[in-house]
Amino acid sequence: MGEGTTQHRNDAGIATAIGILAQRFGERLSTAPSMREQHGHTLTWLANQPPDAVVFVRSEDEVRDAVRICADHGAPIIPFGAGTSLEGHLNAPSGGISIDLSALDQIVAVHAEDLDVVVQPGIRRKTLNDQLRDTGLFFPIDPGADATLGGMAATRASGTNAVRYGTMKDNVLALRVVDARGEVVTTSRRARKSSTGYDLTRLYVGSEGTLGIITELTLRLHGLPEAISAGICPFASVAAAAEAVILTIQSGIPVARIELLDEVQVRACNAYSKLTLPETPLLLVEFHGTEAGVAEQAARFGEIAEDLGGGPFTWTTRAEERTRLWTARHDAYWAGLALRPGCTSFSTDVCVPISRLAACIAETKADLEATGLIGPIVGHVGDGNFHVLPLFDPADAAEVAKVKAFVGRVVERALAMEGTASGEHGVGQGKMKYLAAEHGDAAMATMAAIKRALDPQGLFNPGKIVAP
Amino acid sequence: MGEGTTQHRNDAGIATAIGILAQRFGERLSTAPSMREQHGHTLTWLANQPPDAVVFVRSEDEVRDAVRICADHGAPIIPFGAGTSLEGHLNAPSGGISIDLSALDQIVAVHAEDLDVVVQPGIRRKTLNDQLRDTGLFFPIDPGADATLGGMAATRASGTNAVRYGTMKDNVLALRVVDARGEVVTTSRRARKSSTGYDLTRLYVGSEGTLGIITELTLRLHGLPEAISAGICPFASVAAAAEAVILTIQSGIPVARIELLDEVQVRACNAYSKLTLPETPLLLVEFHGTEAGVAEQAARFGEIAEDLGGGPFTWTTRAEERTRLWTARHDAYWAGLALRPGCTSFSTDVCVPISRLAACIAETKADLEATGLIGPIVGHVGDGNFHVLPLFDPADAAEVAKVKAFVGRVVERALAMEGTASGEHGVGQGKMKYLAAEHGDAAMATMAAIKRALDPQGLFNPGKIVAP
Numbered sequence: 001m002g003e004g005t006t007q008h009r010n011d012a013g014i015a016t017a018i019g020i021l022a023q024r025f026g027e028r029l030s031t032a033p034s035m036r037e038q039h040g041h042t043l044t045w046l047a048n049q050p051p052d053a054v055v056f057v058r059s060e061d062e063v064r065d066a067v068r069i070c071a072d073h074g075a076p077i078i079p080f081g082a083g084t085s086l087e088g089h090l091n092a093p094s095g096g097i098s099i100d101l102s103a104l105d106q107i108v109a110v111h112a113e114d115l116d117v118v119v120q121p122g123i124r125r126k127t128l129n130d131q132l133r134d135t136g137l138f139f140p141i142d143p144g145a146d147a148t149l150g151g152m153a154a155t156r157a158s159g160t161n162a163v164r165y166g167t168m169k170d171n172v173l174a175l176r177v178v179d180a181r182g183e184v185v186t187t188s189r190r191a192r193k194s195s196t197g198y199d200l201t202r203l204y205v206g207s208e209g210t211l212g213i214i215t216e217l218t219l220r221l222h223g224l225p226e227a228i229s230a231g232i233c234p235f236a237s238v239a240a241a242a243e244a245v246i247l248t249i250q251s252g253i254p255v256a257r258i259e260l261l262d263e264v265q266v267r268a269c270n271a272y273s274k275l276t277l278p279e280t281p282l283l284l285v286e287f288h289g290t291e292a293g294v295a296e297q298a299a300r301f302g303e304i305a306e307d308l309g310g311g312p313f314t315w316t317t318r319a320e321e322r323t324r325l326w327t328a329r330h331d332a333y334w335a336g337l338a339l340r341p342g343c344t345s346f347s348t349d350v351c352v353p354i355s356r357l358a359a360c361i362a363e364t365k366a367d368l369e370a371t372g373l374i375g376p377i378v379g380h381v382g383d384g385n386f387h388v389l390p391l392f393d394p395a396d397a398a399e400v401a402k403v404k405a406f407v408g409r410v411v412e413r414a415l416a417m418e419g420t421a422s423g424e425h426g427v428g429q430g431k432m433k434y435l436a437a438e439h440g441d442a443a444m445a446t447m448a449a450i451k452r453a454l455d456p457q458g459l460f461n462p463g464k465i466v467a468p
Numbered sequence: 469m470g471e472g473t474t475q476h477r478n479d480a481g482i483a484t485a486i487g488i489l490a491q492r493f494g495e496r497l498s499t500a501p502s503m504r505e506q507h508g509h510t511l512t513w514l515a516n517q518p519p520d521a522v523v524f525v526r527s528e529d530e531v532r533d534a535v536r537i538c539a540d541h542g543a544p545i546i547p548f549g550a551g552t553s554l555e556g557h558l559n560a561p562s563g564g565i566s567i568d569l570s571a572l573d574q575i576v577a578v579h580a581e582d583l584d585v586v587v588q589p590g591i592r593r594k595t596l597n598d599q600l601r602d603t604g605l606f607f608p609i610d611p612g613a614d615a616t617l618g619g620m621a622a623t624r625a626s627g628t629n630a631v632r633y634g635t636m637k638d639n640v641l642a643l644r645v646v647d648a649r650g651e652v653v654t655t656s657r658r659a660r661k662s663s664t665g666y667d668l669t670r671l672y673v674g675s676e677g678t679l680g681i682i683t684e685l686t687l688r689l690h691g692l693p694e695a696i697s698a699g700i701c702p703f704a705s706v707a708a709a710a711e712a713v714i715l716t717i718q719s720g721i722p723v724a725r726i727e728l729l730d731e732v733q734v735r736a737c738n739a740y741s742k743l744t745l746p747e748t749p750l751l752l753v754e755f756h757g758t759e760a761g762v763a764e765q766a767a768r769f770g771e772i773a774e775d776l777g778g779g780p781f782t783w784t785t786r787a788e789e790r791t792r793l794w795t796a797r798h799d800a801y802w803a804g805l806a807l808r809p810g811c812t813s814f815s816t817d818v819c820v821p822i823s824r825l826a827a828c829i830a831e832t833k834a835d836l837e838a839t840g841l842i843g844p845i846v847g848h849v850g851d852g853n854f855h856v857l858p859l860f861d862p863a864d865a866a867e868v869a870k871v872k873a874f875v876g877r878v879v880e881r882a883l884a885m886e887g888t889a890s891g892e893h894g895v896g897q898g899k900m901k902y903l904a905a906e907h908g909d910a911a912m913a914t915m916a917a918i919k920r921a922l923d924p925q926g927l928f929n930p931g932k933i934v935a936p
Contacts, residue, residue, distance in 0.1 A: 111821065111823065112718070113714050113718070113821075113822065113823035114821040114822050114823050114852075115717065115718065115822075116821075136718075137718075155663060156662075156663040156667075157663070158661055158663075162661065166638075167661050167663075169661075169667065169670070170634075170638060179910065179914065183910040183913075184910055185908075185910040185911045185914050186907065186908050186910070186911055187907075187911060188888075188907075189883075189886050189887055189888050189906065190821045190886040190887075191819040191820055191821060191851075191852055191853075191882075191886065191887045191888045191891065192819065192821075192822070192851045192852055192853075193626055193630065193635050193637075193819055193851050193853065193888075193891050193892065194624075194819060194888035194890065194891060195623060195624040195625070195626075195635075195674055195888075195890050195891065195892050195893060195894040195895070196888050196889050196890050196894070196895050196899065196902075196903060196906055196907070197674070197895060197903055197906075197907055197911075197915055197933055197934070198671060198674065198675055198679075198915045198918055198933070198934075199624075199637065199667075199670045199671060199673065199674055200911060200914060200915070202637070202667045202670030202671070203666060203667060203670070203671055203918075205667065206663055206665070206666065206667055207666055211666075222720070223717075223718055223719060223720035225720060226719075226720065246581050249583065249691075250580070250581070250583065250604075250605075250691055251691060251694075252690070252691040252693060252694065252756075252757075254722070288720075289720075290764060290768075292760065292764055293761060293764065296758060296760055296761065300758075351659040351660065351661055351662060352659055353579065353581075353582040353584070353658045353659060353660075354581065354582050354583075354660070355579065355581035355582050383659075383660045383661050384582075384659055384660055385659075385660075385661065414659075415657075418657050418658040418659065419657060419658075419659045420656075420657050420659045420661075420662035420663075420664050421664050422662065422663050422664050423659065423661050423662060423663060424661065424663050425663060426663040426664070427663070427664050427665060431664065434664075435664060435665055438657065438664055438665075439654065439655075439656075439664075439665055440653075440654050442647065442651040442652055442653045442654070443653045443654055443655060443665075443668060445651075446647065446653050446668060446922065447665055447666045447668070449921040449922060450666060450671075450918060450921055450922070452921065453917040453918055453920065453921035454914065454917060454918070465665055465666070466665070466666075
């Protein structure tokens with residue numbers, strides 16, 4: 001299938017670059033096998049392909065130096081944040097240097113009046129929100145993992161509340177990026193909008209380190225909601241739950257989160273988190289607003305659910321009950337694994353137009369059954385995005401092959417329904433093979449032309465997204 | 469100053485292309501002077517630089533044919549929608565062929581469940597919303613002029629309700645674009661989000677026809693609000709009004725529109741629209757939501773205004789009163805002109821972080837006074853975006869020079885405050901000279917590299933945004 005294949009290696013150039021980097025960075029250049037392996041870390045079935053060395057940088061100037069040294073000697077460059085990506089984004093199929101940005105973890109400036117914050121790329125999202133708490137503002141994107149903001153921008157991350165707050169594409173105002181010449185590109189100003197020039201911000205968001213290294217981000221912030229209500233609503237079928245989602249969004253209820261758990265996932269959560277949720281498809285919903293507003297939103301959602309035979313919708317504004325609810329959702333992955341002791345899984349995701357969501361999930365569930373796999377399904381269904389976590393024994397080659405084929409069918413099904421191969425996990429190595437089918441030859445040629453124009457040597461994260 | 473300068477012309481190639489286009493398109497190829505002048509139309513001081521011919525296309529295949537013929541003979545290509553742009557976007561400094569897309573004005577498909585619509589590029593926004601009315605959905609972006617959707621995407625348009633619904637960047641889901649080879653690039657699928665590959669959608673949005681011709685758009689729709697409230701609130705100063713805007717947005721009130729009129733503009737509107745508004749800085753605001761929701765939002769805004777010494781805030785949910793209010797806002801340009809009979813004006817716009825808005829407007833008003841110009845100010849202040857309309861006598865060369873210098877200072881002031889040279893009017897010819905100061909050399913080099921990669925001959929709308 002091609003993913004994870006080792007590419008041509010420029011051994012001499014890499015060795016020379018490592019020698020010069022060692023002089024420049026001293027002990028902050030590591031070639032220890034464990035360090036290299038950890039920096040090629042991946043949560044797929046893809047084999048680990050470690051970089052040849054890891055450099056721990058402490059400033060944008062050091063990023064520029066490292067890039068220039070690598071570029072001078074043709075050594076591949078792979079930016080590293082927290083290592084939480086899921087599709088082999090960090091593997092080094094052509095070897096090269098991992099540039100670890102985790103020490104660049106500071107808030108540079110908070111502009112509370114402008115609802116923005118300037119941060120270094122290595123800051124993690126939980127730390128950012130902890131440090132913002134006193135301002136009454138927060139950064140909403142929550143991909144589950146405690147990722148770095150640089151990595152979240154690079155992979156165009158989203159998560160549970162994208163339905164209300166958008167994805168990284170909507171919440172990055174500006175970037176500083178070190179390009180292939182070692183120059184710093186500033187993509188935009190702090191103004192909320194601009195119509196001057198090509199949208200470089202959005203070009204780098206989602207480029208997975210293939211066009212440059214993000215060294216600073218200006219992010220949009222949002223006011224912490226005055227009140228939050230959240231609740232659980234059971235439905236007889238995934239189709240009825242999906243219909244409730246469509247009506248909720250069509251009627252303009254500004255739902256902050258609307259998550260689907262199928263009955264397999266609910267059973268797993270009950271067992272793992274000691275809950276007594278009804279073991280049917282469930283929607284977990286959350287509303288942000290004023291006290292009166294969140295009560296009204298919850299009431300209107302409850303009416304929609306009831307009209308579709310769902311409910312009862314039980315909701316609360318009490319913080320501790322909400323936390324218990326969302327903890328179960330956040331533990332869904334671990335709960336799923338516990339369904340079959342000793343097995344492993346990985347989460348694949350696709351996204352379809354919301355009108356196709358029920359059909360896409362129903363066919364996926366039938367496929368799981370026909371294939372003899374257990375695979376809980378959870379989804380950010382307000383966006384038409386869902387995850388399936390097929391469980392398998394990694395030591396059983398036949399089962400691994402079965403899961404790979406199943407994941408391929410999930411993607412093909414989504415593409416056939418005008419969807420995308422990934423709503424939020426990205427391409428990495430794992431989904432490169434689907435890109436041409438999704439985007440078409442002309443778009444792929446356009447992406448390749450951009451890659452060649454901005455990275456003529458093809459050194460930034462080679463073997464990801466697009467062949468130059 | 470360079471703008472509007474005639475560039476190198478490939479006369480022989482253009483003549484050959486016109487000959488072949490005439491064979492292919494018959495009477496739909498026009499070289500009539502009036503037609504050519506109208507297609508180089510511009511609402512700035514820039515001199516008219518008409519294309520050599522205009523082709524009226526009726527299908528995407530015809531766009532491909534026209535582009536291929538032009539590309540084969542090195543003839544520049546300028547896409548034309550409605551001719552409502554403001555910065556000389558349609559001028560033809562190197563001559564060439566205007567491709568008129570206004571006959572491509574159909575809705576291709578409405579997907580009500582998915583809240584999206586697929587349209588041809590020549591449909592105008594008022595027609596689109598008229599045709600959508602029965603669905604209960606609408607397309608929110610309103611740049612004032614009844615522009616085409618293709619043109620609005622190409623210039624990254626926004627308008628009065630961008631503060632709530634975003635700009636074209638946020639409301640285009642996917643595009644079909646005819647590229648320099650005459651191939652059709654599809655930028656995305658209909659899924660609400662995707663993390664697969666470079667964001668070509670956002671690259672073309674705002675590219676002003678310099679990278680390709682948009683031949684189809686998939687747009688996000690929004691539910692028509694159940695209730696709307698709108699009102700007027702006077703303030704003692706622009707600074708107090710700006711502070712009210714900041715607090716409104718910080719406190720999470722989902723204001724749909726929040727527009728500032730300075731006292732000069734209010735005086736003009738009173739005279740022109742026979743109104744009796746208080747002649748102080750005013751905010752015009754509008755809220756969308758449920759009946760209870762819009763009442764609550766209006767009440768909370770009123771409290772904020774009162775705390776800042778503003779008010780009384782008078783608001784209504786009655787449709788005819790709201791229409792009267794917004795008609796005055798929409799007529800602001802004509803009202804401004806009427807302040808000085810026989811003069812002309814043009815609207816320039818900048819955008820700054822909202823914390824700098826009051827200072828930016830105050831300095832601009834002082835500049836107007838020092839320069840001896842009358843210039844009403846109106847602004848989409850929720851975004852930090854404002855327009856100033858200096859009035860001048862176009863026959864008075866000294867006054868024209870004075871206005872040009874003033875506009876330059878408006879832009880420089882915005883840039884000095886971390887703002888942008890244009891929040892929504894775009895670059896065209898008029899603002900090219902400010903781009904390097906705004907974006908820096910590395911970003912300009914990146915834009916030029918993208919331009920060269922996607923349009924190697926430099927034929928798409930030459931002399932705009934970036935020199936290849």
